Amino acid sequence: MRIVSLVGNRPQFVKAAPLCIALRAQGEEILVHSGQHYDPALADLFFDELGIPAPDHALEVGAGTPVRQLAVIMERFEQVLRDEEPDVVVVYGDTTTTLAGALTATKCGVPLAHVEAGLRSFDRSMPEEQNRVVTDHLSRVLLCPTRLGVDNLAAEGITAGVHLVGDVMFDASRMFAPLAARRPGPAAHGLEPGGYLLVTIHRAAATDTPEALDAMVEVLSSLGGPAIFPVHPRTRDRLAPDGRWHALGQVPGLVLAPPTGYLDFTSLLMGARAVVTDSGGVQKEAYFHGVPCITLRDTTEWMETVEGGFNTLTGMDPARVQAALTAISMPAGRPPFYGDGHAADAIARALVAELG
Numbered sequence: 001m002r003i004v005s006l007v008g009n010r011p012q013f014v015k016a017a018p019l020c021i022a023l024r025a026q027g028e029e030i031l032v033h034s035g036q037h038y039d040p041a042l043a044d045l046f047f048d049e050l051g052i053p054a055p056d057h058a059l060e061v062g063a064g065t066p067v068r069q070l071a072v073i074m075e076r077f078e079q080v081l082r083d084e085e086p087d088v089v090v091v092y093g094d095t096t097t098t099l100a101g102a103l104t105a106t107k108c109g110v111p112l113a114h115v116e117a118g119l120r121s122f123d124r125s126m127p128e129e130q131n132r133v134v135t136d137h138l139s140r141v142l143l144c145p146t147r148l149g150v151d152n153l154a155a156e157g158i159t160a161g162v163h164l165v166g167d168v169m170f171d172a173s174r175m176f177a178p179l180a181a182r183r184p185g186p187a188a189h190g191l192e193p194g195g196y197l198l199v200t201i202h203r204a205a206a207t208d209t210p211e212a213l214d215a216m217v218e219v220l221s222s223l224g225g226p227a228i229f230p231v232h233p234r235t236r237d238r239l240a241p242d243g244r245w246h247a248l249g250q251v252p253g254l255v256l257a258p259p260t261g262y263l264d265f266t267s268l269l270m271g272a273r274a275v276v277t278d279s280g281g282v283q284k285e286a287y288f289h290g291v292p293c294i295t296l297r298d299t300t301e302w303m304e305t306v307e308g309g310f311n312t313l314t315g316m317d318p319a320r321v322q323a324a325l326t327a328i329s330m331p332a333g334r335p336p337f338y339g340d341g342h343a344a345d346a347i348a349r350a351l352v353a354e355l356g
């Protein structure tokens with residue numbers, strides 16, 4: 001089987017680490033990097049430290065609006081598919097890269113497989129929700145991380161080609177946690193294990209308007225204790241005008257750090273007393289490592305973590321964030337919401353079953 005895998009941002013690099021191994025045990029994988037994350041701190045470092053094979057094709061889409069990135073990826077990816085003639089295209093998650101890969105594969109007549117199929121926040125204003133819904137409805141093989149994902153697809157009339165495989169990010173967590181535990185983590189930033197918050201904010205809803213940026217600054221200024229915020233380049237660029245970045249630099253106890261690699265980030269996560277984030281992937285990573293999560297959104301595609309008491313939705317509201325921090329707790333046990341840590345092997349078997 002000849003497989004083209006398309007990746008483009010940090011969570012996709014993490015998912016590719018275990019999946020590349022499993023796919024290459026089943027057939028020939030051609031890895032394509034869209035360049036959606038083009039900063040070396042968000043791309044090259046992940047390939048190096050996670051042992052991901054060097055991309056066979058780099059589309060180098062670079063900066064731009066989602067529409068521009070979508071168009072450029074599609075144009076360049078089409079040529080890759082014409083040249084490589086794969087049996088299947090594998091896309092991950094819910095990014096611009098995901099949607100571009102799905103549309104291009106479909107237009108070129110190549111079967112599409114979607115890793116992380118079936119996730120729904122039920123908020124169509126989110127670009128990620130738009131991307132994942134369209135991708136699911138174009139896919140021939142739908143690889144669901146959770147039972148809820150299978151149920152969501154069934155509710156939309158999608159039952160053919162659906163496989164419950166578990167979550168490849170859980171595979172990666174199991175693979176790399178021992179390495180992350182040996183990193184300096186909080187000590188490198190003068191923080192005490194268990195005594196600080198880890199913050200990540202990068203989504204468009206939190207960074208694309210002055211009102212959203214002001215709300216972010218207000219939330220971060222109200223945390224009231226040691227916290228570290230590895231700042232996504234896009235977020236820093238948005239904060240720079242009008243004194244917002246300077247204001248955050250004056251918040252007592254808030255460490256503004258550059259972006260980190262996966263291992264250093266995981267080390268910080270494992271030592272945090274809680275995570276404050278708007279990221280989908282970080283919500284799961286907090287769950288994997290038994291760290292309470294506060295999500296700065298009103299919806300999530302990972303409802304298992306909320307219903308199980310591991311994650312609290314607060315929106316970008318300082319009062320709700322403070323209430324969640326005050327009431328923070330972690331249930332004693334963690335159910336296997338995301339499988340057994342062998343999702344990559346299950347995905348490879350599903351592709352062979354459907355297409356091999």
